[in-house]
Amino acid sequence: MKNIALHIYDLVENSTRARASHVTILVREEPVGDSYCLEIVDDGRGMTPEVLRKATDPFYTSRTTRKVGLGLPLIRMNAERTGGSFTLTSAPGSGTRLEAYFVMSHPDRLPLGEIDDVLLMLTNSYPNLHLVYEHTTPKGKYRYDSEEIREAIGDLLASSKEVRDYVREMISDNLKAIGAEP
Amino acid sequence: MEKIKSLDDLKKLREGMQAKIKLRESGNNAENIVRVKVSMSTCGIASGAKEIMNFMMDEMERQAIEAVVTQTGCMGYCYAEPTIEVTVPGHDPIVFGDVDKVRASEIIEKYIIHNELVEGILPVNYRSIDI
Numbered sequence: 001m002k003n004i005a006l007h008i009y010d011l012v013e014n015s016t017r018a019r020a021s022h023v024t025i026l027v028r029e030e031p032v033g034d035s036y037c038l039e040i041v042d043d044g045r046g047m048t049p050e051v052l053r054k055a056t057d058p059f060y061t062s063r064t065t066r067k068v069g070l071g072l073p074l075i076r077m078n079a080e081r082t083g084g085s086f087t088l089t090s091a092p093g094s095g096t097r098l099e100a101y102f103v104m105s106h107p108d109r110l111p112l113g114e115i116d117d118v119l120l121m122l123t124n125s126y127p128n129l130h131l132v133y134e135h136t137t138p139k140g141k142y143r144y145d146s147e148e149i150r151e152a153i154g155d156l157l158a159s160s161k162e163v164r165d166y167v168r169e170m171i172s173d174n175l176k177a178i179g180a181e182p
Numbered sequence: 183m184e185k186i187k188s189l190d191d192l193k194k195l196r197e198g199m200q201a202k203i204k205l206r207e208s209g210n211n212a213e214n215i216v217r218v219k220v221s222m223s224t225c226g227i228a229s230g231a232k233e234i235m236n237f238m239m240d241e242m243e244r245q246a247i248e249a250v251v252t253q254t255g256c257m258g259y260c261y262a263e264p265t266i267e268v269t270v271p272g273h274d275p276i277v278f279g280d281v282d283k284v285r286a287s288e289i290i291e292k293y294i295i296h297n298e299l300v301e302g303i304l305p306v307n308y309r310s311i312d313i
Contacts, residue, residue, distance in 0.1 A: 001224075001227070001228055002228075006227050006228070006232070009222070009227055009232065010223070010224050010227050013222060013223065013255070065255075065256055065258035066256060066258050066260060069224075070224045070225075071223075071224040114232075117232065117236065118232070121232060121235065121253070125222075125252060125253045148189055149189075149192070152189050152192040152193045152196065153192055153193075153195075153196050154196070156196060156199065158239070158250070158251075159243065160199065160243070161239070161240050161243050161244075162199075163192075163195065163196070163199075164239070166187065166191075166195055167192070169187055170186070170187040170188070170189075170191075170192065173186045173187055174186055177186055
C-alpha cells in the first residue's frame with residue numbers, strides 16, 4: 001500500500017466482513033516522542049486465539065476465493081520496518097483492536113495519503129457502519145463522524161459529485177488546520 | 183484564510199440542491215438501474231481500484247446514467263485488478279479485468295450505453311451472491 005489511508009480502507013473492510021457496526025480509527029502524531037500511531041477498533045465478531053495467531057501470516061486468509069491474505073501482513077511490515085511495532089488484540093464476541101506504531105521521522109514511514117477520499121468512500125459504501133475518524137496532532141484534534149455526514153446530506157453522497165467534493169474539502173481543510181502531516 | 187467548511191455549510195448546500203434531487207428520484211426505477219461493483223480488497227486497493235470507483239461515480243453522474251456504484255470484496259481475480267462487475271438491466275453480470283480510466287470509459291461507452299462487448303471480459307461462469 002502506498003499510504004496509510006489505503007491501509008485504513010483495506011482494514012476497515014476486514015471489520016465490515018466481521019460484521020462490525022462501529023469502527024473507530026485513531027491517528028496520533030507525536031513528534032516529540034517521534035511516534036505516529038494508527039489504531040483501529042471495531043465491534044465485529046472478533047477472532048479466536050488460533051485465528052489471531054495466524055492473522056498476520058500472508059498465507060492465511062478466512063476467504064475461500066484465494067489462498068493469500070496480505071492486508072494485515074502488509075501493515076505489520078510497514079510499521080516494523082520503520083522500527084515501530086504492531087499489535088492485534090481480539091477475542092470472539094468482543095471485537096478487534098489493531099495498533100500500528102511507526103517511527104515518525106523514519107524515511108519509510110508512509111504518508112497519510114488521501115484520507116478524505118477514503119472516509120468518503122467508506123461512508124458511502126457502508127450505510128450501516130458508524131465510522132469515526134479522529135486525528136490528533138500537537139496543534140489539535142479533528143473528528144469525522146459518518147453519522148453526522150449522513151444526517152447532514154442523506155444519500156446525496158452517492159449521487160452528487162458536488163457534495164462529494166465538498167466533503168473531501170471539508171476533511172482536508174480541517175486536517176490542514178491542525179497541521180496534520182500530509 | 184478562507185473559512186473552513188463545516189457540517190452546517192453542508193446542510194445549506196443540501197437545501198440548495200433539493201429541487202434537483204426530487205427530479206432525479208422521480209426517475210428512479212430499481213429495475214432499470216445499471217449496477218457497478220468495484221472489487222475493493224487488498225489486491226484491488228493496491229492496484230488503484232479507488233480511483234476507478236471515483237471515476238465511475240463521477241462519469242455516471244456526468245453522463246446522467248441511472249446507476250449504483252458500490253464496492254464488493256475480492257472476487258478471486260487478484261491478477262487482473264482492478265476488476266469491476268457490471269450488471270446492465272436484463273443481462274447477466276459481466277466482470278471486466280485490468281480496468282484503468284481508459285478502459286472504464288470504453289466500458290461505459292460501448293457496453294453500458296450501446297451494449298457492445300468490450301475486450302478484457304474475464305471468462306467466468308460466475309454468479310454474485312449477497313453476503
